[in-house]
Every structure is written in C-alpha cells, then in structure tokens.
Amino acid sequence: MKQKRSLIFGIVLAMLVGGYSLTLAEEMSGHGGMMKMQEPATADASAERHDVLYTCACGDGCGCNSVSTKPGNCNCGKPMGWGHMVKVEGDEALVCTCAEGCTCKQDAADPTKCGCGKTLKRVNLKDTGVYFCNCGGSCKCNTASDKPENCKCGMTLKQH
Numbered sequence: 737m738k739q740k741r742s743l744i745f746g747i748v749l750a751m752l753v754g755g756y757s758l759t760l761a762e763e764m765s766g767h768g769g770m771m772k773m774q775e776p777a778t779a780d781a782s783a784e785r786h787d788v789l790y791t792c793a794c795g796d797g798c799g800c801n802s803v804s805t806k807p808g809n810c811n812c813g814k815p816m817g818w819g820h821m822v823k824v825e826g827d828e829a830l831v832c833t834c835a836e837g838c839t840c841k842q843d844a845a846d847p848t849k850c851g852c853g854k855t856l857k858r859v860n861l862k863d864t865g866v867y868f869c870n871c872g873g874s875c876k877c878n879t880a881s882d883k884p885e886n887c888k889c890g891m892t893l894k895q896h
Contacts, residue, residue: 785820786888787878789831789866791859793817803864805882819857821878822850824870827862827896829880867893 792802792810802810819831822842832850840851861868869879869887879887
C-alpha cells in the first residue's frame with residue numbers, strides 16, 4: 737500500500753512540475769496558447785523555406801520598396817530586414833517581421849497582426865523581380881522565389 741501511495745504521489749508531482757514548466761514557458765514566450773517550436777535562425781534554415789522575404793527596414797518614411805528572397809541591402813543602402821509571408825493579396829504580401837526563424841500565422845482575431853503580436857507589413861511585390869504564388873486573389877501558400885518555379889499548390893509562380 738505504501739508503494740502504491742508513493743507511485744501516485746510521484747505521478748501527481750511529475751504532472752504538477754510539467755504543467756508549471758509549460759505555463760512558465762508560455763509566459764516567457766508571450767504566447768497565450770501552446771508554444772510553437774521555431775526553426776533555427778540560420779541562413780540554411782531560411783534558404784530551405786519558401787516564405788522568406790527580405791524587405792526595406794528603414795521605416796515608414798522610406799519609399800525604396802526593396803524586396804528580395806535573399807539577404808542584402810535596400811536601394812537606399814541600408815540592410816534589408818528578414819520576414820516571412822503569412823498571406824498574399826493581389827500583388828501585396830503580408831509579412832511578419834518578428835525574429836528570424838518565426839513561423840507564426842496571421843492572427844485570426846486581428847488580421848492586421850501576426851500570431852506573435854507584431855503588425856503585419858504590407859509589401860508590394862509588383863516589379864520587384866520576385867516570383868510569388870497568388871492562387872486567385874488571396875493566397876496562403878506563402879511561396880516566393882527569385883526564379884520561375886512551381887508553388888507548393890502546383891501553380892506556376894508569377895512575376896508581376
């Protein structure tokens with residue numbers, strides 16, 4: 737009987753510690769729900785993804801509209817910022833600009849924000865040289881490339 741109580745106590749203790757650890761991890765990550773594992777923030781990880789866009793990070797006052805699928809500098813000379821597409825509407829990509837490696841989606845409660853809470857950046861892809869998928873006006877395939885190829889949905893990427 738004593739062994740049975742010890743076993744039950746051990747199980748309950750493990751559940752409490754595990755639950756506390758999960759709650760602490762959620763609070764530290766800033767997410768209210770289950771914490772998602774993020775891909776490592778390396779150049780190789782970004783190269784494997786097809787939703788990554790580098791855009792002008794100079795702020796609202798800059799109109800250079802630099803966009804690329806590879807890191808580099810804007811037309812205005814400053815380094816472009818990493819981001820990932822969460823949706824394409826027409827010729828515009830909605831880009832999450834959180835930490836490199838982020839994989840969040842568009843916030844269902846507030847479509848102007850990504851799941852990690854940042855305001856989505858609207859990026860005009862027209863005449864940028866970037867090929868992108870747009871399956872009929874609004875697309876969540878989130879596929880971009882610097883060369884013509886097929887989207888993961890099977891459509892041919894377009895360059896507008």
